[in-house]
Amino acid sequence: MKTVNVLIIDDEPLAREIIQTHLEKVPNWHVVDTCINAEEAYEALLNNAIDVIFLDIQMPVITGVEFLQSLQNPPLVIFTTAYSEYALKGFELNVIDYLLKPITFGRFLQATEKTNDKLASLSKVPETKNEPTYFFVKQDGKLLKINFDDILYVKAEQEYSFVFTKTERLLVSMHLKLLENIIPEYLFTRVHRSYIIAHQNVVSIYGNRVQIDEETQIPIGNTYKDALFKKLNIK
DSSP states (O other), rough: OEEEEEEOOOOOHHHHHHHHHHTSSSSEEEEEEEESSSHHHHHHHHHOOSSEEEEEOOOHHHSSHHHHOOOOOEEHHHHHHHHSGGGHHHHTTTOSSEEEOOOHHHHHHHHHHHHHHHHHHHHTSSOOOOOEEEEEEEETTEEEEEEEGEEEEEEEEETEEEEEEOOOOEEESHHHHHHHSSSSSSTTTEEEEEEEGGGGGGOEEEEEEESSSSEEEOOOOOHHHHHHHHHHHOO
């Protein structure tokens, strides 16, 4: 049987420890990473092939529900929470199972067996994936959808980033490197340690500066110039 790669997301150390202890007793299930919040989880998903997420609902800043809703092609998800009133929300989001804390091993084993059945059925169906056209960011206490086609460029702002769209400037709580991994490389290119640009909005290039619109010029770092020219098919 194929190894099932697991990501645990929970801000409580004891809750993470209990899940890990239970998983040690389940054959072929492997914990790839543990995260305490959604921001760590985004990075873990970008850097690892994950089959199943054990996802706590009550987390600070971005809840488990909000995190799941922000994923375009999420792995299978098992909700973990101390609050039974979230069961309906789990059903609406099509999660595999809903485990109430404290989680007994017997109930935990039922969830893993159900997940094994689902993974087996999915392996028999040819996988078809559409390229994503948007992503979600946390903005003013809500999840905001940003379409890739609307982005002009992105600018680093210490541990945050400014996303400049055709209509507004958004400050998002993501490092530029994390955003670089989320947005598709066939549409965007890093041109400077502080800037990412959208290919379709390039008006002209003069020396080491790229014109994005009538008013905006962005510097091109020497180490990024060759990659930019290759992406834009400039000989």
